[in-house]
Amino acid sequence: MNDIIQIIGQETVKVIIGLIGVLILVVVNALMLTWLERKVSAHIQRRIGPKEVGPYGLLQPIVDGIKLLGKEILTPANVDRPLYYLAPVLIFIPVLVSFVVIPFDTCLQVKDINVGILVILAFSSLSVLSILLAGWGSNNKYSLIGSLRSVAQNIAYEIPLLLSILPVIFMTNSLSLKDIVEVQREGWFIWKWQFFAFLIYFIAGLAETNRTPFDLPEAESELVAGYITEYSGMRFALFFLAEYTSIMIISAVATVFFLGGYLGPILPGFVWFFIKTYFLVFVIMWFRWTFPRVRFDQLLNFSWKILIPAAFINLLVTGGLLKL
């Protein structure tokens, strides 16, 4: 064992172990979030939700996963095979990589990169590409419309997302997520001037993850299931896992940037981190079962006419105040 560590280096071993941990976290988290989504939706509609499999239906997602694994992998005729096969894999990798730089606790981080947030933003914009591949490769009008909507939406909402994160980076002078958390020992950024930045970030994040009220790419009422119409079995499950993981990432980044990350009294750091993150995840689910879907022109107008100007003003004011 020691020989192996000496050959490939201690740092590499740490990263490999971390990646395995992240992989487990991602899968378990996505499974539990599907359960949570069903429970939240059920209680908002005054139903019970899953309850048969395991206590409180907690084993339901595992049973669903086994069902999806057991299904025949169908490939429709006339699909663009390489792209069709590649899309579900490609959508899962970026969300996995984003977890590498997120600090769960003071020492619990796979790798503290000094451009951490850039890694997350770069990889999360890659998921648009795989949605486009899925839409194009499926050879289906609903898939194509859904994926094109997703691209337009993601381009429009990536700008306010970046602009709402920038003021925080101004205030911390760092792109490393750990430094950003450590600076917040004096006070969380959501209470220190950046409340509007948080709002803009959260709204843009909702649009980035294609969640209601911005779920036009998979609008059930018009597009069947959008870009995942032609996918079934485990490929569908991969899209599903990626969707829930990206929700987790958006919430985790919001926690790190605005809610003080792992900082908090009494309880250990990672507990605080997960409490804050899952609260935001819950809010996203709460939105889904409250708000109707927006129209496409409303969606783009909201980004270009309200969010981007507001984010710019926020950025200028923060910059000006810091210079003074």
Next chain:
Amino acid sequence: MTFILEIINGAISLISGMCVTTKAFFSPVVTVQYPRQTVKISPRFRGHTKLVADEERPEKTKCIVCGMCERNCPSKSIIKVEGEKLEGEKKKTATVYILNFTTCSQCGLCVETCPTDALAFSADYNAVSFMKEDFHYDLIKEFQKRIKA
């Protein structure tokens, strides 16, 4: 100015919407877990008809075999009403009362026309079978089973 007002109004309406769902979230669940839980059937529910027991002699039905229900049934669902005159009794006692529930529309004309109020609606709502003959109920047998229980 109207632009800003629009944003503020929009935000208020979003928050009030979230209040509605929060209230629903913490309200008790209304789902009934059917095979394990059942709801109370309302007293005016119309199941198949049943024979009512005589107040003075609860082991006997009120039916006097007059045949009014049989004659009045619009869908001819009451197939057979027969009875016999027992010794020492003024009126007939029903021995057979067969109701074809597959054609019954629960209109209630039999219940309305019964001169002795011998018929009433039961609360039986979950009748199920693969054979339609199973829905040819003999109400006398059903009555006897009921009073035994």
